[in-house]
Amino acid sequence: MGRSPCCDKANVKKGPWSPEEDAKLKEYIEKHGTGGNWITLPKKVGLTRCGKSCRLRWLNYLRPNIKHGEFSDSEDKIICTLFASIGSRWSIIASKLEGRTDNDVKNYWNTKLKKKIMSMNHSVEMKPQQVTLLSILQNSTKSSPSLSFTNSSFSYSSTSSSLLSGNSSTSAAQESYISPSKNNSKNQINHVIDQGLVEECGDATFVEQNNIDSVDYIYSEVEDSEKLMFSNAGSVNGLWGENPLDYGIDEIKQLISTSASTSSCNNFLFDE
DNA sequence: AATTAATCCAACCGCAATACG
């Protein structure tokens, strides 16, 4: 029973990949594919790398159509929107950005986008409720892409405290609020995507919320700790602390969400 | 020019889910 052991960690090479290793791996996979088994692949290729390492290198760097370099404003918006909806599900977010990897999106978020949002918020010196995603992104770029969020793209209740809180008065929402399971989470994300709540438009992808059920789905995705946070929306200590960059994921989510919920116009990005 | 701090990003690690025998 069982399988052969994974890679021999003691004799596995670590650290940066050399061009020779890249070439070997790329050539082999392009010729033969992965064979459905990353663990045995390094041996076949003639590398002393762990299979996991090979997989990561292929997925994040070597495979075709990987897009490197600057993220566009459209991509920024997609990331922000999806982050507000589903949190740090980087693989899902990345899947909506052509040519981007989860690692890329995650790094970009952690090193740039998060700071961009926070520093813009700080610089405009608005009250939290007045900060909008649009103001942040508009301030961050000279040339805005021609994005249009229509009525059906985003419909928020002006009375809801955040996007993620949605229609928390419904019993269905409350039920899933209380006891979400891991499986439910996955199904809900799939639901959001399958139902076209995330839809692609050219090189941009939008999260579409055109019915209250979808809000419920998203809402039930929120972790318990986050729910507590959202239940205190608007009165979270330290949210606008001394260091504008020193925010947690919850705070950032809330910022993005707040910018959505305060919109009373058709388009949450255009609520000036 | 030298040193220190900040930033960026590739790669690693550990865990959970899934597949396999």
Place this chain on the structure above:
DNA sequence: ACGTATTGCGGTTGGATTAAT
């Protein structure tokens, strides 16, 4: 049905690079 191997994911780290002093 169960135990183990494998995969996939998100968080974190470490080193290279760049900017500031």
